[in-house]
Amino acid sequence: xxxxxxILITVVGASTPILIxxxxxxxxxxxxxxxxGVEGMMLIGAIAGFVVQFHTGNPxxxxxxxxxxxMAASLIFGFLTLSLSANQTATGLALTIFGTGFSAxxxxxxxxxxxxxxxxxxxxxxxxxPIIRVIFGYSFPVYFSFVMVVAIWYFLHKTRxxxxxxxxxxxxxxxxxxxxxxxxxxxxxxxxxxxxxxxxGACFPLLLTPQWAERMTAGRGWIAVALVVFASWKPxxxxxxxxxxxxxxxxxxxxxxxxxPLSAVxxxxxxxxxxxxxxxxxxxxxxxxxxxxxxxxxxxxPFLPAN
Amino acid sequence: MQFRLEKRREPSKAMIYxxxxxxxxxxxxxxxxxxxxxxxxxxxxxxxxxxTPLTNSYKWQDLGIKAAPLIIIxxxxxxxxxxxxxxxxxxxxxxxxxxxxxxxALLTYGMTGWWILPLMVLAGILGxxxxxxxxxxxxxxxxxxxxxxxxxxxxxxxxxIYYLIRAPWKDPMGMGFPQTRLFSEAARLPxxxxxxxxxxxxxxxxxxxxxxxxxxxxxVFGYRMRVVGAAxxxxxxxxxxxxxxxxxxxxxxGALAGLAGVLEVAGPFQRMVPGFPTNYGFTAIIVAFLGxxxxxxxxxxxxxxxxxxxxxxxxxxxxxxxxxxxGIFQAMMLFFLLAGDILIKYRLRRVAPQPSVGxx
Numbered sequence: 001x002x003x004x005x006x007i008l009i010t011v012v013g014a015s016t017p018i019l020i021x022x023x024x025x026x027x028x029x030x031x032x033x034x035x036x037g038v039e040g041m042m043l044i045g046a047i048a049g050f051v052v053q054f055h056t057g058n059p060x061x062x063x064x065x066x067x068x069x070x071m072a073a074s075l076i077f078g079f080l081t082l083s084l085s086a087n088q089t090a091t092g093l094a095l096t097i098f099g100t101g102f103s104a105x106x107x108x109x110x111x112x113x114x115x116x117x118x119x120x121x122x123x124x125x126x127x128x129x130p131i132i133r134v135i136f137g138y139s140f141p142v143y144f145s146f147v148m149v150v151a152i153w154y155f156l157h158k159t160r161x162x163x164x165x166x167x168x169x170x171x172x173x174x175x176x177x178x179x180x181x182x183x184x185x186x187x188x189x190x191x192x193x194x195x196x197x198x199x200x201g202a203c204f205p206l207l208l209t210p211q212w213a214e215r216m217t218a219g220r221g222w223i224a225v226a227l228v229v230f231a232s233w234k235p236x237x238x239x240x241x242x243x244x245x246x247x248x249x250x251x252x253x254x255x256x257x258x259x260x261p262l263s264a265v266x267x268x269x270x271x272x273x274x275x276x277x278x279x280x281x282x283x284x285x286x287x288x289x290x291x292x293x294x295x296x297x298x299x300x301x302p303f304l305p306a307n
Numbered sequence: 308m309q310f311r312l313e314k315r316r317e318p319s320k321a322m323i324y325x326x327x328x329x330x331x332x333x334x335x336x337x338x339x340x341x342x343x344x345x346x347x348x349x350x351x352x353x354x355x356x357x358x359t360p361l362t363n364s365y366k367w368q369d370l371g372i373k374a375a376p377l378i379i380i381x382x383x384x385x386x387x388x389x390x391x392x393x394x395x396x397x398x399x400x401x402x403x404x405x406x407x408x409x410x411x412a413l414l415t416y417g418m419t420g421w422w423i424l425p426l427m428v429l430a431g432i433l434g435x436x437x438x439x440x441x442x443x444x445x446x447x448x449x450x451x452x453x454x455x456x457x458x459x460x461x462x463x464x465x466x467x468i469y470y471l472i473r474a475p476w477k478d479p480m481g482m483g484f485p486q487t488r489l490f491s492e493a494a495r496l497p498x499x500x501x502x503x504x505x506x507x508x509x510x511x512x513x514x515x516x517x518x519x520x521x522x523x524x525x526x527v528f529g530y531r532m533r534v535v536g537a538a539x540x541x542x543x544x545x546x547x548x549x550x551x552x553x554x555x556x557x558x559x560x561g562a563l564a565g566l567a568g569v570l571e572v573a574g575p576f577q578r579m580v581p582g583f584p585t586n587y588g589f590t591a592i593i594v595a596f597l598g599x600x601x602x603x604x605x606x607x608x609x610x611x612x613x614x615x616x617x618x619x620x621x622x623x624x625x626x627x628x629x630x631x632x633x634g635i636f637q638a639m640m641l642f643f644l645l646a647g648d649i650l651i652k653y654r655l656r657r658v659a660p661q662p663s664v665g666x667x
Contacts, residue, residue, distance in 0.1 A: 036454065076642065086645040089393055089454065093592055094641040101634025108629040214631075219462050226455045268470035275462040279445070282456060286449040 005130050007250060012142055014253075015246025017042070017203040017217075019145045021224035022231070022238050023152055024196025029228055030156060031189035032169035032298035036092025037077050039221025040099020041194050042201035045070040047103040049202025050115060050212045059118040063141065063202050070198020071191050073099060078190040082183050085302035100215060107212040118206040141203050146239075148196075153235040165189060169296035172303045182303045197221065219275065226278045230285050232294035241281075248277050312653040319651050326647035327597050327604070331611060334640045342632070351626045356618035356636060359625075368503040369617045370610065372575055375512035376401070376567040376587045378609035381594030382519045382602050383563030389523070389600050390532040391539070392556035396442065396457025397564040398588025399464040400435040404565025405572040406468065407434030409487060409579040412494035412572075413476060423493040428569055435565015436558050438464065443557035447550040453557070465584050472579055487579040496574035508570035512609070515563065519602035532556065564588060590616075593641045612637060 021038055028035050048069035053062040077095050080086040118139040156162040167175045168185045176182050204216050223245060231237035252270035335353045343349030360366045380397050387394045394400075407430040415423050441460060445451035469485070478488040496506040523529035535542040535552045543549065567587065572579060594612050598604030619633030 080642065080645050084646050084649045086648055090592075090596060090641070091645050093395060094638050094645060097589065097593070097634060097641065098638030101631050101638055104631030105629050105635060108631060219458075222455065222458055226459070229452065229455070266470050266474065268466040268473070271469075272463040272466035275459040278459045279441075279451075279456050282451045283445060283449060286445075286451050 002130065005134055007254070008134055009137065010250045010253060011243065011246040012138060013207050013246075014249040015242045016142050016145050016207065017200040018220050018224050018227065018245055019239060019242035020141065020148065020203065021197045021200035021221055022227045022242060023145070023148050023235065024193035024200070025225055026228050026231070026233060026235060026238060027152060027156075027165070027196075028189050028193035029299055030169045030233060030296055031165050031186045032172060032296050032301065032303070033081065033186050033190055034088050034092065034300040035074070035077055035081075035095070035190060035193055036089060036225060037073070037095025037099065038092075038193075038197050038224050039217060039219065040096035040102075041070045041073045041197035042204075042217045042221045043099040043103040043215065044073045045198030045201030046204045046216055047107045047110075047201075047212065048198065050107065050110065050205040053115045053206060054110065054113060057116060059206050060140070062206060063199055066198040066202025067195040068198065070196070070201060071194040074190050074194020074197070077194075078187050081302065082186050082190070085304060088300050088302070096221070104214045107214065110212045113211065115205055115210045117210045139207060141199065141207060144199075149235045149239050156235070166296075169298055172298045172301075173305075176303070176305055182305075186303070197224075200224070223274060223278055226282060229295075230281050232285070233296065234294075244281075245274060245277065248274050311656050311658045312649065313656045315652055315654055319654075322647075322651045323599055326650060327599060327608070327644055330597070330640055330643035330647055333643045334636055337643075338636050338639060342628075347628055347632075348626050352622055352628050352632065355622035355625055355628070356615055356633065358618075359621045360614045360617040363621075366617050366621070368500075368505045369620075370613045371505050371509040373616045374609045374613035375506075375508040376571050377591050377594045377612050378512040378606050379508075379515050379567040379570070380560075380564045380588055380591035381598060381605040381609055382516050383560035384591055384595040385598060385600040385602060385605050386519065386523065386532055387556040387560040388595055389536045390552050390556040391536040392446075392553050392560075393454045394439060394442065394457050394557055394560045395454055395592060396439070396459075396461045396588070397560060397591055398584060398586065399457065399461030400438045400561040400564035401568035401571070401588045402461070402464040402468060402584050403438040404431035404435035404568030405576075405579065405583055406464075406471065406568075407431050407565065408569030408572050409471075409476070409490075412490040413487060415494060416488065416491055418491070419493045421493075424496065424573065427494060427573055428566065431565045431569025431572075432562045433565070435561040435563070435568060437561075439557045439561020439564070443554050446557075447553050453553075461588070468579065468583060469581060472581065476579065478578075485581055489578045490573065494573060495577050496570060504575070506570075506574040508567075508574050511566075511570065513606060515566075516602045516606040516609075519605075523602060528555070564591075590637060593637055596641060597644055611640075615640075 021042055025035065025038055045066035049062040049066035052065040053059055073095065077091055080091045081088045120137050121140050121143060122136045156166060164180055165185055168180065168182050172182045201217060205212060227238060227241045230241045252273060255265065255270040256267050335357055339349040339353045342352045360370055380401060384394060384397055408427040411427040411430045438460060442453040442456040445456050446453045472485045472487055476487045478486055496508060498504060498506050499510065523532065531547050531552060534545065535547055535549065572583065576583060590612055594605055594608045597611065598608035615633050615636050619630055622628040623630050
């Protein structure tokens, strides 16, 4: 029982950053923009969050600075793809290369310096029993991610602003001709996606490993991008997908820790499993139905007003 | 004074060639500024990264062996990207190519014969092709996005190295280090200039680039790639099947990445080590773009990126610039290049300020 609870708590920790990053990317893609720089923005958020946590010890400030750093990085992408209509795929890749280099440079003097992990949101008396701990024993970003799933769903489907955002993603020319600023809406979406990726990145030093390591997000940003496809651009499916991947990654941790039937398989296979699982999941989703049918119609296409 | 973008009647040929040069120059200027602002010797950094590798003839051999894999992989990617096939998993195909070559080298360990190296090269090419075939199959059969699958397979391929050199391929005399044994003489790539580290891969890279240029400009294959990328509808009318093009693009880019991998393991490394994936596959993406997806341009761009690699190492020892700075310079180059792309289709026009208020 104890073990099951411990596994559950680890799964939540592993899933949260992917979920937060993927939620941001979902909003970006719904507006018709494909930002493949999630991994880079996450790394920039991770180093920003780490540095702030290291110097101030205030994890909320660290998350906020992670968000700001991610948003700043997303503006590079936004300027190139939205204002200069640069190729989105190439620009996203460039952003990831930039984020990898930038975070490694900024973090080069911080290696092997520990920070304190973020404390649970609720006071300890609240979850004295292990069962309650599974519900109330987490730190702020976990609850934030759940709230954002609902909030983004509500925003996209129940508000006027969400309708405009979807319209921009589905038919930019019409949205433009009715008088909405396609570029403006997309800028806001890209900035939101950057902030979410930054928070997700900051979760790595704050929730998972309390130190800085180069490339510490280890491809989780790419998995987040894949999850958006997997979830067919729907927030609640994203929740399920992120937890599925959190479970796979947790299995890796337990296999590496040794013991049990899991350690019979080479640890490298476990380490490769999240990536292989991503491919398998993308395959399954496209066998089930034509995956492209739910994609926003203008996804990845630069907007050039007809006149 | 205000500027306005005005659409050109037809894309500017001149801008296609001018913008990469401008991007490199801007990277040097802005890079010097930024690195000065964050407390490094910015001008020194630019000098060491961009100029020292060129002025110091002792560094030329390093340039050659760093440029070779970048040119080989970049050539393959330039062909794929021309056809709008986004293979970004070249790093993984490079790794599998290297592993396939390693397998042959270990199988033939202790043997001699001229046939060993060609066999390794063949295995490397086939390995890279096979690994690129997975995203190609998934894309053509199931419409799975090749960007994500090729990239995920890259992460998986690195784990395959770790497994192989930790268990079945581990050097029995390696004192526990996770690496294979040193290849025997017949499985090592010969150096072509005595007394240097310049190996056979360097001329191969140049030949690959030139052959690719001929094929892309003078053959039906090249025409097909360019038409499918530039005008997919027209290509369909012209009878070029989209799926076949995707297959060709993935296989060619995978084969070349695999070739680079086997040349790298048989040349500079001479054994498989955990540090084999050196991001050439990712940097080659920048090379392909900076070379304007033109194989001859890729040769030049490969040298430029090799300069930043070699220069980054120089700057690390001479002025203590962290190695990560190289990546920032490389990414900035790509940013400026992509930003400059707009000047191919548009021109800047100076316009008189509008007297009306609220002009944005």
